[in-house]
């Protein structure tokens with residue numbers, strides 16, 4: 001199995017973390033994204049979107065980080081990162097979709113305005129966007145915090161949903177995403193970020 005990866009990408013981070021958590025036998029191949037490595041005919045044959053991550057297992061080519069994680073976790077059901085019980089699995093899917101469709105986009109827009117825009121020479125933050133996305137991200141963080149009351153992990157046991165959610169928050173300090181009013185979420189993100197697999201994935205090492 002091969003993961004086509006770039007260490008800067010939060011979408012790749014969540015896949016590396018799941019690979020390390022599972023101890024899966026996956027070769028991690030770094031792709032030179034700025035140098036056009038995702039736009040070659042060979043790469044586009046694997047992922048026609050020209051983005052990382054992409055994943056290959058024999059005749060299976062996959063894109064979309066959450067789908068890759070669902071596949072990897074399903075190969076090792078004993079670890080229960082993507083439970084076989086359909087009700088438990090539905091809850092994992094619920095939070096993975098919620099991160100992809102709601103939390104991820106709002107927090108990414110906020111991180112772009114507050115952190116990445118100037119770094120990429122794209123100008124000053126747009127304060128209207130910052131205000132709107134801060135409001136939206138805070139509203140969603142309150143939902144996450146409520147759901148984490150009395151539990152260590154979002155779906156009960158550690159799952160691929162925790163890795164999807166956590167990848168949202170890698171720039172939280174610089175982006176001013178404040179966990180102060182959300183103690184359940186604050187304890188959860190510390191718990192997740194202290195895992196060896198997460199640390200290895202963030203450092204880009206361990207392979």
Ligand SMILES: N[C@@H](CCC(=O)N[C@@H](CS)C(=O)NCC(=O)O)C(=O)O
Pocket residue numbers: 008009010011012033038050051052053063064065066
């Ligand atoms: N929904 C996709 C997003 C993939 C994505 O946006 N990848 C970015 C890096 S984080 C990328 O490859 N950007 C380079 C480009 O668009 O050319 C996933 O979760 O895998």
